[in-house]
Amino acid sequence: MQYRQLGKTELQVSTICLGTMTFGEQNTEAEGHAQMDYALEQGINFFDTAEMYSVPSRKETQGSTERIIGTWFKKTGNRDKIILASKVTGPFGLYQLDRGPFDFSKEQINAALEGSLQRLQTDYIDLYQLHWPERKMNMFGKRGFAYDPNDPWVDNFKEVLHALDELVKAGKIRHVGLSNEVPWGLMRFLQESERHNLTRVVSIQNPYNLLNRLFEVGLAEMAIREKVGLLAYSPLGFGRLSGKFNRPGEDLSKARINLFKQYTRYNSPQCLEAVEKYLQIAEKYGLNPTHLALSFVNSRPFLTSNIIGATTMEQLKENIDSIEVNLSEEVLREIDAVHAAIPDPAP
Template sequence: MKTIPLGATDISVSQLCLGSMTWGTQTSEVGGHAQIDAALDAGINFIDTAEAYPVNPMNKENAGKTEAIIGTWLAARGRRDAVVIATKCAGAGNYIRDGEAISSKTIREAVEGSLKRMQTDYIDLYQLHWPNRGSYMFRQNWTYDPSGQDKSATIAHMEDVLGALKALVAEGKIRHFGLSNESAWGTAQWLKVAERMDAPRVETMQNEYSLLCRLYDTDMAELSHNEQVTLLAFSPLAAGFLTGKYQGGAVPDASRMSINAGMGGRMSDRVLGVTQAYLDIAAKHGLHPVHMALAWCCQRPFPVSPIFGATDMEQLQIILDGKDLVLDAEIMTELDAAHRANPMPY
């Protein structure tokens, strides 16, 4: 399994990252433990989670169950040094702290909670799940309006949070800092303020990215390259669309679409047709579409670690079977041509 640097840090992680967001709802504790074991055996040492997980559904009752499953795995296996763990603090409007926005106070509370649930003394990568000021992620780009933002308030917020993160690093409770669902402007401000304060710099950005969702390809890609900010690409299989399992209107039992018909706004009148263009390229070259989609992410011209998820061991094994695939130039060119012909399907 290829490894890459985590941002500008001295941590090397497997290029593929094991996502955990279904552990505690669709995936049992036993299933979560089995996935970590299998991933490590395959050379994958990077696990992403969040205090808000699991999903399907996401609610206050379930929040924290995923981290707790990671904690019981750590307690049972005693292999803390074998894994790099990333987790996240929920932002404004969350259901964990009754909507309280991210601040130095909530950061410390959230870190202490995550440490306790995961039964560990430190978190390798601590991320903000979404910005307090709002985001254009999750299909909000279609009507995005930043005109109500207050720059001075945003900078003051960053100073407050970075002060808390600096203290938590000094205490050994977190090692590095990352963002999620952020913009190029926002990330640049975090980097600027951190440098001025000698505080933890942004090492990673966890945004949605796949063959069907390529918002990251311009300004954010440039920032990633020049500032050594690694993209942790969530939904690299487009929430399952790129597996082909929803083609023809199919809704498999226990799939995400069986729980969330709108697929978080991804279900549109174009998405299945656009998906078929990519499935056809995979079929033409004798590739599994899952392997092709993940390999494409890994070969982007900026640092990327795709976060994949599997609800069961059968799905996980399919992913592991293609973990070392490298696409040739012909296939990459065809994928770009498909994107130009079918941009922004949702």
């Protein structure tokens, strides 16, 4: 396994991070425990979760992922071997949690954190992330920014950082990260932390894969120069880039992209065309399509960690093995040629 520095902290996190959002929905507790056992054996020391997981989020299963991680901590005593990341849910109409209103007020951040700590059976979280911004902006497949003059949000970056800073000083969280954020939001958080000597953002968790390289526009340079590295999620584009959807005879009845029809980001004709071209590159150079996609993400200089997720041990092993694959300059040039012809078909 390889390791990279988490922001400006002293923490070294594995380049492969275990994503856990299937625990409690597509994976049982026993399967989740087995995945964590194997990941740790392979040198993975970084797990990512959220208070709203499993996904898709339902009131009946909300928090199930954290509970499964918590029972694994209790059973194995491995809490001190894991750098643990979780998230507080922001305002978004699709989710039902046992608290509210969903905002980043001090009261709601504290309530969310206490719930996570209880489920996780731990007294601290290493990286606590804002799952998405409070304000209306372009995320989750929205390519453009549609300004809403009636958006009730007010600039509260300083207040949010104050609430998180208090939790850092109390020892309940060690570091702070963002998710689904854009350059302006990251800039404002960095400004306020510097102006008021508050805890500094150390990471940003955004989608990044061969079908969505929008992070490179604006955020990549910030990630490198400000040392706020990317935690890349959906590196396989909901499994599209594994190539399994293009092979006849595969049993895909349990695949997320088929089970949960509401997730349509990777279903456009442009996505399918781009995927086919990437599969042809993999075939030409004798590469596993999964390894091609994940190794590309691993190779990015702005990456801190690549969040992989799996529903089977076979998938998990295949994903983790990507750390051993290095793409040649020829392969990278052909990838960039496809990207130039079909740029970011899954925003």
